Amino acid sequence: AQKVTQAQTEISVVEKEDVTLDCVYETRDTTYYLFWYKQPPSGELVFLIRRNSFDEQNEISGRYSWNFQKSTSSFNFTITASQVVDSAVYFCALSERYGGATNKLIFGTGTLLAVQP
Amino acid sequence: KAGVTQTPRYLIKTRGQQVTLSCSPISGHRSVSWYQQTPGQGLQFLFEYFSETQRNKGNFPGRFSGRQFSNSRSEMNVSTLELGDSALYLCASSLGPGDYEQYFGPGTRLTVT
Numbered sequence: 001a002q003k004v005t006q007a008q009t010e011i012s013v014v015e016k017e018d019v020t021l022d023c024v025y026e027t028r029d030t031t032y033y034l035f036w037y038k039q040p041p042s043g044e045l046v047f048l049i050r051r052n053s054f055d056e057q058n059e060i061s062g063r064y065s066w067n068f069q070k071s072t073s074s075f076n077f078t079i080t081a082s083q084v085v086d087s088a089v090y091f092c093a094l095s096e097r098y099g100g101a102t103n104k105l106i107f108g109t110g111t112l113l114a115v116q117p
Numbered sequence: 118k119a120g121v122t123q124t125p126r127y128l129i130k131t132r133g134q135q136v137t138l139s140c141s142p143i144s145g146h147r148s149v150s151w152y153q154q155t156p157g158q159g160l161q162f163l164f165e166y167f168s169e170t171q172r173n174k175g176n177f178p179g180r181f182s183g184r185q186f187s188n189s190r191s192e193m194n195v196s197t198l199e200l201g202d203s204a205l206y207l208c209a210s211s212l213g214p215g216d217y218e219q220y221f222g223p224g225t226r227l228t229v230t
Contacts, residue, residue, distance in 0.1 A: 047219065103148055103215065104173050105150070105209075105219065107160035107161075
């Protein structure tokens with residue numbers, strides 16, 4: 001069965017620290033997509049990244065980087081030199097291709113990141 | 118380009134009433150999905166629509182229904198509201214099913230009293 005686990009419920013760091021948010025997934029499919037979203041207090045889910053299962057290259061976007069490892073079924077997210085504006089809930093999500101193309105996302109429970117000044 | 122818009126943003130209803138929520142996707146996007154977010158259950162998939170057809174449905178009772186119009190706008194309806202339906206309802210749009218990024222709207226906060 002498909003499942004996304006974000007074991008870290010809450011993380012608190014001081015500004016300028018690096019922080020890694022963990023995401024472990026389970027899927028029966030060989031073709032799937034992984035996502036990260038940010039949810040600030042306003043409630044809107046902000047798209048951060050989409051990665052397909054055939055692309056294991058790590059990605060860097062400014063202070064954000066992602067490490068995808070199929071061998072451990074993990075898709076971890078690192079924020080370098082964290083800032084107060086990074087404070088939010090971060091969700092990892094999985095979308096499978098089993099049974100046909102779909103946009104159905106299976107979300108993890110989210111990690112609340114608090115960056116203290 | 119305008120983002121995903123959802124109306125209304127806030128809604129208060131009484132148990133037993135029904136409610137209709139609206140979602141307008143990003144221009145050019147033809148796929149719309151709906152999610153319910155509650156503190157207890159987290160983010161759960163409700164439905165997915167593409168070209169006016171429901172492609173996928175989550176594990177919700179029949180009181181939850183939806184539809185998509187020819188202009189890709191979508192509505193979801195909840196009949197006979199229960200207290201447990203209080204939630205943030207989020208809509209996501211994408212170009213199509215499967216291979217595209219999905220962008221979310223600001224959500225509709227529904228409170229059932």
